[in-house]
Amino acid sequence: MKILCFAILLSIAAGCSSIEKRNTPLSFVDPEKIEVEAIEDKLEKAQFQEVVTLVDIYQNKYPYSLKLQRVRFLKAGALEELERFSEAAETYRTISQFSERNQPEISAMSVYRLSFVYEALGDDQRVLTSLLEALKNRTYLPNEVSEAEIPSRIAMVYSKENNPAEAAKWLAKADEGLKKVLDTQREPLTNTWLAKTYFNMGSLSTSQLSTENILTIIQGQAAVQKYLIRSLQYGDPMWSAKALRRLQTTYTDLWNAINNYPEQTGIEPLAAKKAKKEQQIVLAGPLFNLIEDAMLYQPGPEQKQNQYQVNFFNFLDQIQTRIGGLLQESLYTPLTSGRDNTPQKPRNPVKIVPSTDPNL
Known part of the structure; x- marks a missing residue:
């Protein structure tokens, strides 16, 4: 509703006189945002294979997007649920590497989630290493994660x-x-x-x-x-x-x-x-x-x-x-x-x- 009102106000301010122009909806919706929301919706509905597919499509369309690492994080979570643990581990490692400087929150959470994947793979030593590494970046983690979960x-x-x-x-x-x-x-x-x-x-x-x-x-x-x-x-x-x-x-x-x-x-x-x-x-x-x-x-x-x-x-x-x-x-x-x-x-x-x- 807010977007629609905003569009109407802009239309009036521009002095549109043509009926065709007035009846043409002005879209201010970010198509990239719509795709991210669709991925999140699939994840919430536990449609994990669809999440993986949509993320792969998204990566091809927006390879330089600022949202890319966040979207990859959603894919890694879906891979966990699909028990494709080796792929999930590789995805989390990639996210951590590419987001450490500019998106430290995503990087820290990826390291934390690596502990779950390594556990599923039977590597308890890496589980411990990942948890201790994540704890070093506690500033970028939610309080419940750093104070209780880890x-x-x-x-x-x-x-x-x-x-x-x-x-x-x-x-x-x-x-x-x-x-x-x-x-x-x-x-x-x-x-x-x-x-x-x-x-x-x-x-x-x-x-x-x-x-x-x-x-x-x-x-x-x-x-x-x-x-x-x-x-x-x-x-x-x-x-x-x-x-x-x-x-x-x-x-x-x-x-x-x-x-x-x-x-x-x-x-x-x-x-x-x-x-x-x-x-x-x-x-x-x-x-x-x-x-x-x-x-x-x-x-x-x-x-x-x-x-x-x-x-x-x-x-x-x-x-x-x-x-x-x-x-x-x-x-x-x-x-x-x-x-x-x-x-x-x-x-x-x-x-x-x-x-x-x-x-x-």
């Missing part, structure tokens, strides 16, 4: 590396930083903003899960799962839904990895079955404990739960029942002799207790 993700990496002291230190920084952001936020705190922040603080990838790193993933999840559970509370159709999917995926993947643990080859079948069962018990114990920790955050009977919370804790009950069945089998199934087959906890896990958690 510290929580650093804690997750250290927890996966079996360094509980560093993990606890960075978790404390994340909680303190989040409290600071919440206390100083000038704009109203929306459910969408809160759900998104908590999602990014608790996000963990299982894309590289294997029989060799099951305990590693459990330890990482133990450190930050409280944030994903908190994201559920806000009932946001995008971010709470993503948190639910991420939690369900993580637990499902961990359970499947344990339940389908392969038998060792090259030994007698009976010995292979016993060895498999023994290893399943060793891994099932920490997963069972992880679920018990998550259950501590379930709202009490006097508190109303939204559908995301109901779905998650019902799902968790089912997984816990399956794991309990596997552990129960160990009480009646003789394993290899001479070893303690008691289910074990993760190596020095970071213990999260709701009663001492400042944000939950």
Whole structure:
């Protein structure tokens, strides 16, 4: 409406006398802006392949545009969602390189998002490097990213590396930083903003899960799962839904990895079955404990739960029942002799207790 009024005023000021001229709409809409908005709309609707296609077209039409790096950033996000992680990493690196001087905000966010891509690629050392590099440019990052999201993700990496002291230190920084952001936020705190922040603080990838790193993933999840559970509370159709999917995926993947643990080859079948069962018990114990920790955050009977919370804790009950069945089998199934087959906890896990958690 404002654009139309502005066009009418200009038309009058120009003294247009011709009816044809007066009836000809004067367009002040930037065609480049329209294309960017179309890309953003596709991204919001989760039409990720369309985003990639539209960005490629945009790059060919406007190779020197000031909006180019921003548009590439949207493409990189779409590539993440499509699980084309190597392409996403290359795109983020390119953005960071070309925007570092003139668009440092986009550069800093690209480095931060690289941490998610490297995690999906299974390179935790690069995850940590990217997070620390992004933290050096905290001036150009949103407060919630620099004060809360990055510290929580650093804690997750250290927890996966079996360094509980560093993990606890960075978790404390994340909680303190989040409290600071919440206390100083000038704009109203929306459910969408809160759900998104908590999602990014608790996000963990299982894309590289294997029989060799099951305990590693459990330890990482133990450190930050409280944030994903908190994201559920806000009932946001995008971010709470993503948190639910991420939690369900993580637990499902961990359970499947344990339940389908392969038998060792090259030994007698009976010995292979016993060895498999023994290893399943060793891994099932920490997963069972992880679920018990998550259950501590379930709202009490006097508190109303939204559908995301109901779905998650019902799902968790089912997984816990399956794991309990596997552990129960160990009480009646003789394993290899001479070893303690008691289910074990993760190596020095970071213990999260709701009663001492400042944000939950």
